[in-house]
Amino acid sequence: MKQKILVIVESNTKAKTIKRFLGPKYQVQASNGHLIDLPKSKLGIDIENNFEPNYITIRGRGEILKNLKNYTKKADKVLMATDPDREGEAICWHLNRALKLDGDEPNRIEFHEITKEAVKGALQNPRHIAQNRVDAQQARRILDRLVGYQISPLLWKKVKKGLSAGRVQSVAVYLICYREGEIEAFEPEEYWTIDAVLAGSGKNSTPFTAQLQKYGNNKINISNEKEAQEIVNDLEGSSFQVDSISSRQVQRKPAPPFTTSSLQQEASQKMGFTTRKTMQLAQQLYEGINIGDRGMTGLVTYIRTDSVKVSQEATEQTREYIKQNLGEDYVPAKPHQFKSNQKAQEAHESIRPTDVTREPEQIKEYLSRDQHRLYKLIWNRFVASQTASATLRKVRVDIKAGDYQLKATGSQTVFPGFLYIYRKEKNKEKEEDRHLPELAEDEMLKLKSITPDQHFTQPPPRYNEASLVKTLEEKGIGRPSTYSPIIETIRSRGYVIMENKAFVPTELGKVVIDLLQEHFPEIIDVEFTAKMEEQLDLIEEGELDSLSVLREFYEFFKKRLEAAEKEMEEVELTPEYSEETCPKCGLNLVYRFGRYGRFLACPGFPDCRHTQNIEAETGVKCPEDNGDLVEKRTKKGRVFYGCSNYPDCTFSLWKKPLPEYCSVCGYFLVEQNKKKNIIVCANPDCSSHSGQKSQDSSSKTTQKV
Numbered sequence: 203m204k205q206k207i208l209v210i211v212e213s214n215t216k217a218k219t220i221k222r223f224l225g226p227k228y229q230v231q232a233s234n235g236h237l238i239d240l241p242k243s244k245l246g247i248d249i250e251n252n253f254e255p256n257y258i259t260i261r262g263r264g265e266i267l268k269n270l271k272n273y274t275k276k277a278d279k280v281l282m283a284t285d286p287d288r289e290g291e292a293i294c295w296h297l298n299r300a301l302k303l304d305g306d307e308p309n310r311i312e313f314h315e316i317t318k319e320a321v322k323g324a325l326q327n328p329r330h331i332a333q334n335r336v337d338a339q340q341a342r343r344i345l346d347r348l349v350g351y352q353i354s355p356l357l358w359k360k361v362k363k364g365l366s367a368g369r370v371q372s373v374a375v376y377l378i379c380y381r382e383g384e385i386e387a388f389e390p391e392e393y394w395t396i397d398a399v400l401a402g403s404g405k406n407s408t409p410f411t412a413q414l415q416k417y418g419n420n421k422i423n424i425s426n427e428k429e430a431q432e433i434v435n436d437l438e439g440s441s442f443q444v445d446s447i448s449s450r451q452v453q454r455k456p457a458p459p460f461t462t463s464s465l466q467q468e469a470s471q472k473m474g475f476t477t478r479k480t481m482q483l484a485q486q487l488y489e490g491i492n493i494g495d496r497g498m499t500g501l502v503t504y505i506r507t508d509s510v511k512v513s514q515e516a517t518e519q520t521r522e523y524i525k526q527n528l529g530e531d532y533v534p535a536k537p538h539q540f541k542s543n544q545k546a547q548e549a550h551e552s553i554r555p556t557d558v559t560r561e562p563e564q565i566k567e568y569l570s571r572d573q574h575r576l577y578k579l580i581w582n583r584f585v586a587s588q589t590a591s592a593t594l595r596k597v598r599v600d601i602k603a604g605d606y607q608l609k610a611t612g613s614q615t616v617f618p619g620f621l622y623i624y625r626k627e628k629n630k631e632k633e634e635d636r637h638l639p640e641l642a643e644d645e646m647l648k649l650k651s652i653t654p655d656q657h658f659t660q661p662p663p664r665y666n667e668a669s670l671v672k673t674l675e676e677k678g679i680g681r682p683s684t685y686s687p688i689i690e691t692i693r694s695r696g697y698v699i700m701e702n703k704a705f706v707p708t709e710l711g712k713v714v715i716d717l718l719q720e721h722f723p724e725i726i727d728v729e730f731t732a733k734m735e736e737q738l739d740l741i742e743e744g745e746l747d748s749l750s751v752l753r754e755f756y757e758f759f760k761k762r763l764e765a766a767e768k769e770m771e772e773v774e775l776t777p778e779y780s781e782e783t784c785p786k787c788g789l790n791l792v793y794r795f796g797r798y799g800r801f802l803a804c805p806g807f808p809d810c811r812h813t814q815n816i817e818a819e820t821g822v823k824c825p826e827d828n829g830d831l832v833e834k835r836t837k838k839g840r841v842f843y844g845c846s847n848y849p850d851c852t853f854s855l856w857k858k859p860l861p862e863y864c865s866v867c868g869y870f871l872v873e874q875n876k877k878k879n880i881i882v883c884a885n886p887d888c889s890s891h892s893g894q895k896s897q898d899s900s901s902k903t904t905q906k907v
Contacts, residue, residue, distance in 0.1 A: 442649055466480050663704070
């Protein structure tokens with residue numbers, strides 16, 4: 203009689219994908235994530251009894267657990283195949299106890315990609331649950347619970363109800379607040395640059411741009427318009443001559459394949475995805491997509507990783523693919539070696555396609571638009587990482603004009619290598635195509651024009667999602683699985699809002715950080731938090747005992763807590779009133795913060811529950827009733843533009859209207875593509891209703907009214 207084997211995974215999608223690879227003796231069921239956790243209503247930690255956690259079945263998950271118990275009774279063997287990380291290990295540990303499985307029997311299987319070979323290989327090599335991993339996850343959970351459930355009630359009493367102070371999220375808010383302080387304290391300094399457009403002595407010589415660098419042997423610094431104009435006058439009366447020409451070939455190595463954080467950063471920069479959206483799409487690609495005759499197929503490897511490792515099998519397959527499709531010249535003599543971040547756990551491979559021959563365009567019809575875009579990004583980055591380096595020819599021309607020295611640079615692609623597949627940075631793309639005309643040393647040059655440009659030093663930029671994730675990773679705050687939840691939490695709590703896709707701390711966020719800085723300085727200390735992450739890693743590696751880490755932490759934390767109970771003063775948040783009044787009760791509306799930014803609400807809550815969006819004016823009149831077109835938001839937070847006279851006028855559009863008007867039909871223009879600076883006429887019947895680069899006010903295609 204054949205043995206019946208139950209395989210437990212986290213999700214139904216993952217279960218469907220795995221079922222394809224297994225025979226009839228296997229039953230695959232999903233736990234749908236954690237079934238057992240600490241209670242939400244109380245601390246759930248017995249501090250006096252060695253921080254013993256009080257685990258319960260999560261509300262609403264009892265039926266799933268009951269079904270798994272029934273399947274377990276009918277099975278001869280149970281294997282648990284949750285994700286290959288601490289969280290997945292903890293799920294296995296809880297299931298092992300809840301289903302009363304034999305702890306002496308190896309029943310944990312692990313794979314890093316959902317392919318037939320990986321799954322069948324894992325089935326042949328079951329292991330025992332890694333207790334060190336479980337201990338590390340449990341220690342993190344207890345630490346977060348001690349901080350969150352003991353500081354948060356203090357904030358409820360001293361500031362307002364509903365606040366929270368997470369161990370890692372507080373550091374993220376602190377970084378955002380600190381950066382805002384730097385911006386507010388920044389004093390810009392004026393400086394000028396001078397560019398000269400020159401041409402060679404030949405009749406058809408192509409003009410090129412050179413920038414002023416030195417006067418004599420000293421680097422030139424121009425601080426005001428007067429100085430700039432004096433130098434321009436000098437240069438206009440000077441002769442320009444090529445002083446020297448240097449040329450060198452440089453090798454440019456491809457970027458490593460993606461880790462979780464680098465994928466989140468690149469998806470944000472290239473496609474505008476939030477970290478949450480990136481991880482949702484990546485999870486779908488990992489767990490499996492139905493791709494026609496091949497059924498449910500996992501398209502990428504495990505997507506929570508801080509390693510840039512690549513398996514030997516994947517390396518060999520990719521090198522063969524490159525040879526067959528691009529040619530031998532594109533295969534490096536030896537595979538590129540990449541170094542992971544020093545703090546990387548190296549538990550997994552990098553994020554890569556499970557089968558490099560499965561090209562993005564071949565499966566495009568089976569993917570949503572965004573799934574395809576993300577898969578293509580991962581595929582391109584990985585294949586490029588295994589492709590030969592690019593060879594670039596860098597040219598520098600030094601030019602003298604009296605005592606002044608100017609410099610012109612150019613770059614030419616000699617061999618594209620990996621750039622044929624993947625370009626990471628836009629400025630480097632431009633650099634690769636910047637050509638200089640053929641020039642000779644001592645050649646006299648013709649001056650076409652000189653342009654002085656005024657600049658001001660800029661403050662450090664606000665964090666956006668990509669740069670915050672990058673900073674958290676660099677400083678060792680959190681781990682790949684935590685970046686997205688951190689960002690979601692600090693936004694949902696109202697500690698930060700998004701303005702132009704950048705984080706801005708709210709008054710509430712600043713108040714909470716000030717209180718934590720005064721009474722719990724370690725909680726928002728970057729180095730302290732990074733050290734805690736290192737200790738959790740050492741627990742997983744078996745080099746530290748989890749109980750000793752918890753005791754050491756709580757010894758000082760308890761003292762901070764007791765002192766804060768006595769010394770923390772109440773803070774009254776001053777509401778910011780608007781000039782608009784509530785249409786229901788007549789009170790002046792106040793500004794509040796929500797998931798999608800600021801909104802207006804009645805201060806008479808809970809008696810009056812009126813809320814409304816803040817409608818920013820665009821400076822454009824509605825074409826239907828001449829009302830003002832204002833910025834609005836849907837219930838899900840998506841920005842659109844509509845008439846201020848709604849509901850009497852229902853005119854609306856998604857693209858941002860501009861106070862510029864079409865020279866053909868007089869209709870207003872809209873922003874078609876902000877990044878590429880493309881504007882179009884909003885009138886679909888206009889003959890000029892097509893993309894064009896935005897011009898200044900003297901342009902023939904647009905005119906300011």
